[in-house]
Amino acid sequence: MSGETKVAALPSVHAVRHGSAWVPQGSQFSGLYLREIIKTFRNPFVIVITIAQPFMWLAFFGSSFGNVGNSAFFDQTVLHAPVGTTFIQFLLPGVLSTSMLSIGMFGSMSTIQDKRFGFMKRVLITPTSKATVYLTKTLGSATRGLVQIPVMLVAAWAFGVPFLGGVLDWLGFILGLTLLGVGFSAFFLAMTASSTDWQTPGVISNFITMPLMFASGALFPASNYPSWMQLIANYNPVGYASLLGRQVVVYGSFDWTYLGYLAVFAAAMLILGTAVASRYLKVE
Amino acid sequence: MSDENGDAIVAKGLTKRYGAITAVDHVNFRVPSGSVFGLLGPNGAGKTTIIKVLTGLSDMTEGKARVAGYDVRKEPMHVKERIGWVAAEVILDDDLSGWENLWLQAKLQRLSGWTARAEQLLEYFELSDRRKDKVGKYSTGMRKKMEIALALLHQPSIIFMDEPTIGLDPNVRRMLWKLITGVNREFGVTVLLTSHYIEEADSLCDRVAIIDHGKFVATGTPSELKSRVRADFIELETKDEVSEERLRAVPGVSEVRSQGKAWILKVSSAEDVLPGLFAALKGDVIRRINVEKPSLESVFIDITGKRMDQAGGGDVQDFRKFYMQVRRARQ
Numbered sequence: 001m002s003g004e005t006k007v008a009a010l011p012s013v014h015a016v017r018h019g020s021a022w023v024p025q026g027s028q029f030s031g032l033y034l035r036e037i038i039k040t041f042r043n044p045f046v047i048v049i050t051i052a053q054p055f056m057w058l059a060f061f062g063s064s065f066g067n068v069g070n071s072a073f074f075d076q077t078v079l080h081a082p083v084g085t086t087f088i089q090f091l092l093p094g095v096l097s098t099s100m101l102s103i104g105m106f107g108s109m110s111t112i113q114d115k116r117f118g119f120m121k122r123v124l125i126t127p128t129s130k131a132t133v134y135l136t137k138t139l140g141s142a143t144r145g146l147v148q149i150p151v152m153l154v155a156a157w158a159f160g161v162p163f164l165g166g167v168l169d170w171l172g173f174i175l176g177l178t179l180l181g182v183g184f185s186a187f188f189l190a191m192t193a194s195s196t197d198w199q200t201p202g203v204i205s206n207f208i209t210m211p212l213m214f215a216s217g218a219l220f221p222a223s224n225y226p227s228w229m230q231l232i233a234n235y236n237p238v239g240y241a242s243l244l245g246r247q248v249v250v251y252g253s254f255d256w257t258y259l260g261y262l263a264v265f266a267a268a269m270l271i272l273g274t275a276v277a278s279r280y281l282k283v284e
Numbered sequence: 285m286s287d288e289n290g291d292a293i294v295a296k297g298l299t300k301r302y303g304a305i306t307a308v309d310h311v312n313f314r315v316p317s318g319s320v321f322g323l324l325g326p327n328g329a330g331k332t333t334i335i336k337v338l339t340g341l342s343d344m345t346e347g348k349a350r351v352a353g354y355d356v357r358k359e360p361m362h363v364k365e366r367i368g369w370v371a372a373e374v375i376l377d378d379d380l381s382g383w384e385n386l387w388l389q390a391k392l393q394r395l396s397g398w399t400a401r402a403e404q405l406l407e408y409f410e411l412s413d414r415r416k417d418k419v420g421k422y423s424t425g426m427r428k429k430m431e432i433a434l435a436l437l438h439q440p441s442i443i444f445m446d447e448p449t450i451g452l453d454p455n456v457r458r459m460l461w462k463l464i465t466g467v468n469r470e471f472g473v474t475v476l477l478t479s480h481y482i483e484e485a486d487s488l489c490d491r492v493a494i495i496d497h498g499k500f501v502a503t504g505t506p507s508e509l510k511s512r513v514r515a516d517f518i519e520l521e522t523k524d525e526v527s528e529e530r531l532r533a534v535p536g537v538s539e540v541r542s543q544g545k546a547w548i549l550k551v552s553s554a555e556d557v558l559p560g561l562f563a564a565l566k567g568d569v570i571r572r573i574n575v576e577k578p579s580l581e582s583v584f585i586d587i588t589g590k591r592m593d594q595a596g597g598g599d600v601q602d603f604r605k606f607y608m609q610v611r612r613a614r615q
């Protein structure tokens with residue numbers, strides 16, 4: 001204890017403001033978002049897991065029809081795609097879209113960890129709103145999810161997927177995936193806002209992943225589905241992202257309607273989620 | 285920052301209920317700016333809850349509080365800009381370095397030009413050379429100091445310290461006592477601390493409120509409180525049961541209370557009463573005897589009829605419980 005070192009008094013940092021109960025959130029927002037990013041890259045395990053899963057779908061599931069060879073019948077009847085389309089090429093957009101489904105899970109888990117370790121108290125005892133905490137966790141999750149896109153594209157190239165479509169089409173598809181990731185992260189974090197149980201995120205992930213993955217047209221064309229599954233697929237954002245991507249990857253064209261739908265989905269989830277978290281985000 | 289009359293904290297009818305449990309029950313108090321105020325009470329008395337309610341971490345059920353000049357209910361964000369908080373369980377981001385923890389605190393408190401002050405704080409707490417290490421690797425004492433540095437970074441007018449020395453070994457505890465006094469004097473910060481250690485409250489606090497079951501049972505300076513009890517207490521445990529009448533009959537004994545297997549006798553002066561007591565107990569085997577001269581402990585005994593550590597569940601048990609909680613939280 002060095003008693004001699006005195007800390008000089010600085011001019012008061014906060015001016016007195018009477019009348020408004022609101023404090024700007026920009027600084028808190030960037031601090032907490034950067035914390036998410038820093039922690040992600042200090043724990044590469046999460047990134048490895050995030051990437052491994054879609055990669056394995058592409059490698060194993062995508063090669064399931066490897067022996068069919070160049071079959072016009074398969075392309076036309078099963079994939080409903082132009083002759084010469086490979087299954088991996090058909091599957092790539094679907095796998096990328098599906099992988100956005102559960103990226104909110106890690107964000108939920110880190111939020112629950114913050115509650116259990118008391119860190120949430122440390123944050124909320126500063127002039128930081130619950131909405132800020134929620135939004136930074138959501139964007140942190142989405143950012144982690146996006147890391148897998150470049151890796152998957154390189155993998156697809158290695159598997160011989162031809163890159164049809166222009167650069168702008170691809171950027172549009174990546175924007176669509178981003179919106180999908182933000183939407184599902186927002187949904188996931190809102191669902192677990194009041195939870196302090198480690199198991200909740202896994203349970204929710206299992207619950208939503210299966211139906212939304214299979215009833216989406218991500219793995220096979222939805223036109224092969226029975227009508228009740230088609231009904232789900234019609235409202236499933238994973239399906240819209242898959243179709244958007246398939247337009248680019250298989251046909252080299254772009255459909256703005258799908259992108260618009262994804263933007264509405266992301267915005268709606270963010271607005272609803274912020275409202276839910278502002279009210280129900282638990283401190284501990 | 286304080287109210288016109290110089291109070292850093294004013295609480296009126298402060299009440300917090302968790303379902304059927306009333307954790308804090310219509311508590312009133314004022315903390316003058318620049319002073320050290322202590323909440324002393326056994327485990328579960330409601331000390332942490334008072335901090336949570338005053339800092340806006342949890343909503344009060346009833347009552348009013350002004351902290352650092354702002355209404356906690358109406359302007360919690362402005363209160364939060366002006367307070368620092370040191371948790372009982374030491375809360376830091378273990379994945380970040382000491383410097384990064386300070387950086388994050390600066391971001392959360394919207395500070396600009398904070399680095400010079402952060403450097404000075406690190407210097408003051410002798411953490412400068414470990415600034416780049418992850419705080420997960422710090423010793424317990426260093427972590428505690430880091431937490432206090434975080435709490436001071438934004439120049440709060442009030443700092444809340446919940447059980448600042450719980451679970452620390454005696455050396456670190458003494459070091460912290462000096463530090464808390466230093467922080468109060470050199471930084472001019474009002475300190476509200478909670479404790480269930482008698483000596484801690486006695487030596488650090490200008491004023492102490494003794495709290496039991498969510499209610500303030502006594503408030504005053506430590507010496508005022510002690511002078512209020514003009515009696516000694518003798519705690520007595522014998523091998524075979526001794527009847528209450530026999531103890532009452534000993535000259536100088538004014539009150540007899542049972543506490544589990546032991547008796548607590550309120551006496552005018554232990555020195556005068558002990559010979560008579562031993563004479564009365566001639567045939568009995570004394571297992572344990574303990575004299576409590578006027579202290580904050582005897583104030584607590586006088587009012588509640590039990591020892592503070594007995595009321596909470598004991599020091600050792602409490603320590604173990606605390607660490608079990610922390611460990612459970614980390615699993």
Ligand SMILES: Nc1ncnc2c1ncn2[C@@H]1O[C@H](COP(=O)(O)OP(=O)(O)O)[C@@H](O)[C@H]1O
Pocket residue numbers: 302305306307325326327328329330331332333334
């Ligand atoms: N979140 C909570 N939910 C229900 N009861 C609680 C909660 N927090 C504290 N309590 C109860 O309120 C009382 C006071 O607790 P606390 O303020 O932590 O006491 P202290 O800090 O003095 O040990 C205890 O009976 C405790 O069980």
Ligand SMILES: [Mg+2]
Pocket residue numbers: 328331332333372446447
């Ligand atoms: Mg406590």
